[in-house]
Amino acid sequence: MSTIARHLGKGFGYSCQAWLAIDIADRYFGSIYRAWFATSLNPQLNGSSSNPLVLFQELDRIVHTNDFHHSRIDQLRVRLTNWIAGSSLSAPDVANILSEIASAPVAAFRPQLWKLDLSNIHVSRLVSLGQFPDEYQVRDLIPAEIRVIVP
Amino acid sequence: MSPEHVQLLALIALRALADYDPVEFRRSTDLSKREIDERIDRMLATTDMVGVDEETHEIRARVEELRSVEREAESQVELSFLLRQLSTSSLQRAHQLALRYRRSAGPRSREPRQETAPAISVLKSSRAVSEVEYLRLAVMRLLRELPEYVPVFEYRWRNRFIDCFLDPGVTGFPPILIEGKKQIGSVEEAKRVVSQLKQAASGWGRDSFTVVITTSVSASVEQLWPELSRQTHLLIFDPETNEFAQGGEKFLAAVRIKSAGRG
Numbered sequence: 001m002s003t004i005a006r007h008l009g010k011g012f013g014y015s016c017q018a019w020l021a022i023d024i025a026d027r028y029f030g031s032i033y034r035a036w037f038a039t040s041l042n043p044q045l046n047g048s049s050s051n052p053l054v055l056f057q058e059l060d061r062i063v064h065t066n067d068f069h070h071s072r073i074d075q076l077r078v079r080l081t082n083w084i085a086g087s088s089l090s091a092p093d094v095a096n097i098l099s100e101i102a103s104a105p106v107a108a109f110r111p112q113l114w115k116l117d118l119s120n121i122h123v124s125r126l127v128s129l130g131q132f133p134d135e136y137q138v139r140d141l142i143p144a145e146i147r148v149i150v151p
Numbered sequence: 152m153s154p155e156h157v158q159l160l161a162l163i164a165l166r167a168l169a170d171y172d173p174v175e176f177r178r179s180t181d182l183s184k185r186e187i188d189e190r191i192d193r194m195l196a197t198t199d200m201v202g203v204d205e206e207t208h209e210i211r212a213r214v215e216e217l218r219s220v221e222r223e224a225e226s227q228v229e230l231s232f233l234l235r236q237l238s239t240s241s242l243q244r245a246h247q248l249a250l251r252y253r254r255s256a257g258p259r260s261r262e263p264r265q266e267t268a269p270a271i272s273v274l275k276s277s278r279a280v281s282e283v284e285y286l287r288l289a290v291m292r293l294l295r296e297l298p299e300y301v302p303v304f305e306y307r308w309r310n311r312f313i314d315c316f317l318d319p320g321v322t323g324f325p326p327i328l329i330e331g332k333k334q335i336g337s338v339e340e341a342k343r344v345v346s347q348l349k350q351a352a353s354g355w356g357r358d359s360f361t362v363v364i365t366t367s368v369s370a371s372v373e374q375l376w377p378e379l380s381r382q383t384h385l386l387i388f389d390p391e392t393n394e395f396a397q398g399g400e401k402f403l404a405a406v407r408i409k410s411a412g413r414g
Contacts, residue, residue: 085161086180
């Protein structure tokens with residue numbers, strides 16, 4: 001009983017990621033991604049920020065309309081900042097990334113949809129976030145474990 | 152103004168988040184509240200932070216405010232409200248100073264990321280892990296150290312299937328062929344697996360690597376392996392700990408050496 005798939009009884013996880021988060025992970029964290037996921041694409045009982053499909057649609061529309069002041073963009077800036085603040089990066093790197101987050105255009109938050117094969121991931125790497133019924137996190141995904149289904 | 156000021160403000164915001172929104176805090180970081188407090192205290196004690204500049208005063212005042220709110224708030228509602236205000240304002244100030252820092256500072260070279268060596272555990276007795284499952288976990292574990300490769304499971308080559316082919320793409324790295332055998336209990340079994348792999352690898356020439364991944368081998372197989380095959384690496388994977396108990400480091404070193412030679 002070693003994989004997430006066995007423990008959750010579900011084969012796949014779905015996640016929506018903003019391009020800026022992926023890019024920061026590529027440049028500063030050796031392409032190791034910290035990603036939440038749900039085991040269905042449209043989990044009805046999750047909040048909209050934890051529903052991959054809803055979040056994708058929302059971000060897609062925000063980017064297309066260049067809605068700079070949308071609260072979702074502000075929320076993502078805060079989340080990215082908190083992630084960087086709690087990382088092991090040096091102070092100069094933190095400062096540089098925070099300035100990047102603060103000044104990023106709306107297009108930098110364009111969404112990607114990921115599919116994770118949960119039978120490839122050891123259960124010890126699973127974190128249950130607990131806020132919504134179908135929301136989990138893996139903090140050290142590598143590119144081989146991710147399939148980008150909507151780039 | 153220094154980048155440490157930016158980092159401290161962001162840490163203060165994160166620390167406040169830990170109390171008013173624990174779920175979001177867990178989503179953001181692996182650090183505990185205590186670890187963040189220690190980081191803040193350590194940074195405040197460094198030389199740069201004992202100066203008299205405006206930003207240092209401000210940060211010390213925010214830290215004091217954080218601690219006094221936690222001590223003196225009379226209800227959870229009051230605590231959450233005040234901490235949220237502090238977190239938001241600290242974050243905004245961090246962004247402001249970061250933008251100022253970037254405008255004033257020249258380009259900086261990024262410090263190398265600290266790599267932690269994976270722990271190699273002692274092999275435990277086998278559990279009911281399916282044949283496919285342990286191999287996938289083992290391959291994914293390898294790929295953490297070999298991000299240049301793309302895995303293809305059940306790779307068809309001519310008239311046979313290879314359990315896993317690690318495709319180096321256009322990187323110029325050597326291809327890697329992997330056969331999985333959950334348990335190898337006898338020398339005859341070992342010979343069969345090695346033979347299958349050698350036949351499959353014949354099309355790739357001397358540059359490719361051949362690997363057998365297993366979760367346990369008999370003592371005789373382990374002892375005789377160098378005689379059974381000088382070229383094929385034997386990796387023993389522990390699916391409980393998700394680490395290689397044996398052979399992993401040596402194999403990875405061999406791949407890097409060969410890759411460096413080709414580069």
